[in-house]
Amino acid sequence: MTLTAARPIEATSPPLAPLATQRISESSEDRDLWAALLDQREEALSEVYRRFGQKVYRTAFGVLRRSELAEDVVQEVFVRIWQRPERFDPSRGSLGGFLQLDAHGRSVDLLRSERARADREIREQQLSASSSSPMSLEEEVMKRISSERIRDALETLEADERLPIALAFFQGHSYRRVAEALDLPEGTVKSRIRRGMSRLKELLGEEALVLA
Amino acid sequence: MSHNLDDSVAVHALNGLPEDESALVEVAIGFDEELKDEYESFRRVAAELVEAFSDVVPAASPQLWDRIELAAGLESSPGLPPADAQLVEATSRSTWRRLAPIVGSIAAVAVAVSLTAGLLANRSEPEGLEALALASAELPGSLTVDLVDPAAGIAVADVVVTTDGEGFIDGSALPTLAENRTYQLWAIVGDRVISVGLMGNRPDITAFRVEGQLAGLAVSEEVLGGVVVSEQDPVGLWLDAA
Numbered sequence: 001m002t003l004t005a006a007r008p009i010e011a012t013s014p015p016l017a018p019l020a021t022q023r024i025s026e027s028s029e030d031r032d033l034w035a036a037l038l039d040q041r042e043e044a045l046s047e048v049y050r051r052f053g054q055k056v057y058r059t060a061f062g063v064l065r066r067s068e069l070a071e072d073v074v075q076e077v078f079v080r081i082w083q084r085p086e087r088f089d090p091s092r093g094s095l096g097g098f099l100q101l102d103a104h105g106r107s108v109d110l111l112r113s114e115r116a117r118a119d120r121e122i123r124e125q126q127l128s129a130s131s132s133s134p135m136s137l138e139e140e141v142m143k144r145i146s147s148e149r150i151r152d153a154l155e156t157l158e159a160d161e162r163l164p165i166a167l168a169f170f171q172g173h174s175y176r177r178v179a180e181a182l183d184l185p186e187g188t189v190k191s192r193i194r195r196g197m198s199r200l201k202e203l204l205g206e207e208a209l210v211l212a
Numbered sequence: 213m214s215h216n217l218d219d220s221v222a223v224h225a226l227n228g229l230p231e232d233e234s235a236l237v238e239v240a241i242g243f244d245e246e247l248k249d250e251y252e253s254f255r256r257v258a259a260e261l262v263e264a265f266s267d268v269v270p271a272a273s274p275q276l277w278d279r280i281e282l283a284a285g286l287e288s289s290p291g292l293p294p295a296d297a298q299l300v301e302a303t304s305r306s307t308w309r310r311l312a313p314i315v316g317s318i319a320a321v322a323v324a325v326s327l328t329a330g331l332l333a334n335r336s337e338p339e340g341l342e343a344l345a346l347a348s349a350e351l352p353g354s355l356t357v358d359l360v361d362p363a364a365g366i367a368v369a370d371v372v373v374t375t376d377g378e379g380f381i382d383g384s385a386l387p388t389l390a391e392n393r394t395y396q397l398w399a400i401v402g403d404r405v406i407s408v409g410l411m412g413n414r415p416d417i418t419a420f421r422v423e424g425q426l427a428g429l430a431v432s433e434e435v436l437g438g439v440v441v442s443e444q445d446p447v448g449l450w451l452d453a454a
Contacts, residue, residue, distance in 0.1 A: 042286045049277060057272040059262050065344070066378075067421035071273055075280050082284045092252050097259030104262050105227040112230075147264035148391075168228035169261060175228045187216070194222035200257045 030095040037085035045082050052096045053078075059100045063107035063172040073106045108172045141166040153203040161196030164189050221247055225254030273423075342417050345380035348372050359431055359448030368448040369415075371429055377422050379408070381431075383415030386447065389433060396438045400428035400451070410438045427452050 024036050024043050033051075036044030056077055060070035077099055081088065088098045145151045154162055167178045179189040217240060223229050224237045241248045280286075349356055353375040358367040368386050373379040381397060389395065395411035401424040409420040411431070431448035 045280075045284065045286065046277075049280065053277070054272065055263070057276075061419075062262075065419055067273070071276050071279070074272065074276060075283055078280045079283045082286075093256055093259060097256070097263065100262045101227075101255065101259055104258070108227045109231070145264045147260075150260060150264035165226065168223065169226040169258065173228070174230045175223050176230060178228070187219070190219035190223050191216065193226065193228065194216075194219045197222045197225065197254050197257055200261075201253055204257060204260055 031090045033095060034085060034088055034090050037081065040082075045078065048081065048095065048099075049078055052099050055096060056099050056103045059103040060107045062170070063104060064111060069110060070107070073103050073110060076106055077103045104169075111172045112174065141170045149204070153200055156203055157196050157199055161192050161199065164193050165196045165200075168193060217247070218250065221251045222254050225251055225258050227258075342382075344419070345372055345382065345417055348374050348378060348380060351375070355426070357429070357450045359429060359450045361447055362445070362449050369431060371450070373422065373426060379420045379422055380417055381411070381415075381420065381429075382417050383411050383431065383448075384417070386411075386415050386431070389413035392436045394434055394436050394438060395447070396432050396434045396442065398430045398432065398442065398446075399426060400430070401426060405430075405442075407438060 024033065024041065024047050028036075028047065033044050033048055037048070053074065057070055057074050060073035060077075061067065064070050064073070080102065081099065088095060142151060142154065145154070154165075157165075163182065164175070164178050167173050167181065168175055173181070175189050175193065176186055178184075179186040182189065217237070220229060220233060220237050221241070224234055229237060237251075241251050348354055349372040351374050355371075355373045357371050357373075359369040359371060359381075360366065361368045369381050369383045371379060371381045383395060386395060391413060393413050395413070395415050396407060397409045397411055397418065397420055399406045399408045399420075399422040401422065406422070408422050409418055411418045413436075428449070428451040430446040430450075432442045432444040432446050434442065434444065
């Protein structure tokens with residue numbers, strides 16, 4: 001197998017073609033890709049997958065820890081963006097971020113479903129075990145974060161804000177399950193998550209987030 | 213839902229609401245621009261978090277794009293290999309092809325490996341991937357092996373692979389690399405060398421998946437992000453002598 005970068009798709013449009021029919025290539029911006037998806041141009045989905053497929057897969061695997069389940073999610077995410085590209089709004093963030101969050105959401109859904117229940121048993125044991133030593137689980141989550149910027153921001157949070165976020169987002173548990181694990185009222189967990197998220201928003205900076 | 217709606221919006225942005233509540237919050241967001249803006253801003257934070265939380269994974273199946281094409285009803289586009297497929301397989305020109313002669317030396321250090329295997333398994337309370345790895349090691353038919361540094365002849369990582377191909381490698385004995393480097397795990401299946409995951413620069417326990425008859429495993433030190441073909445000599449290696 002030859003391991004070279006995917007070649008750009010040949011242009012079939014005139015130089016000043018409308019956005020939706022512009023050439024799709026490795027240098028196409030999110031907005032161009034989105035417009036081509038709206039126009040149902042198949043090469044756009046290929047390029048979106050080439051560009052973001054691995055990231056989306058990583059996100060799904062990060063939650064599910066099972067390759068076959070993660071691949072199911074990746075398939076669903078890319079079929080969804082193909083079938084309903086209008087769900088993405090390029091003015092509100094990046095296409096990669098949108099797809100990764102969609103994958104995270106679908107992964108969490110799958111994790112909580114009946115289908116994943118059997119696979120989740122060990123994870124549940126893990127959460128139960130960690131409820132007696134929540135700091136250990138938190139440390140484990142922090143070790144899995146590759147970005148120093150994000151790690152620094154999370155470490156700036158109060159521990160009672162960081163742990164619910166770690167359990168809900170990085171471990172894929174609903175806030176109800178988090179409340180159960182931490183033996184806290186559900187409303188308290190929610191408000192701590194919001195407080196932590198608001199703080200992260202400040203720390204990471206709104207402008208940077210929009211550009212991300 | 214009796215809790216504060218603003219709180220629920222933040223939790224929803226993290227995909228942390230159960231299905232019944234998330235549907236209600238979606239409706240509320242649709243009617244309230246201020247709430248929608250708040251949700252979108254939290255969603256951007258979540259996008260940053262999810263991007264940061266993707267350092268260690270096995271490679272996706274090279275057939276995944278074919279599945280997506282089929283499910284989306286696309287015509288096949290064989291001239292456009294997806295990136296994921298490129299990340300999965302290394303060519304037969306890889307330096308790993310030169311590893312066969314090392315089998316002999318691996319056998320020579322087998323005694324040392326057996327002596328050090330217990331050290332790598334030294335664990336305290338089972339948690340997270342470690343719990344999964346330990347549980348997997350208990351499954352009937354699971355393969356448990358050590359990867360040995362061919363140069364030094366010492367065990368540097370231990371691995372468990374279940375009969376259905378789910379694997380875990382404990383690389384905590386490997387030295388920490390610079391921030392712009394990573395350890396990369398490879399599986400030798402038949403005559404192919406396949407990248408099965410990046411372990412990061414400070415490896416601990418990494419999950420991976422491998423399909424087919426496993427003939428060997430190797431770890432190399434690579435640039436951040438990994439490579440499709442390694443040009444490095446392995447820092448850890450196990451070859452199935454059979």
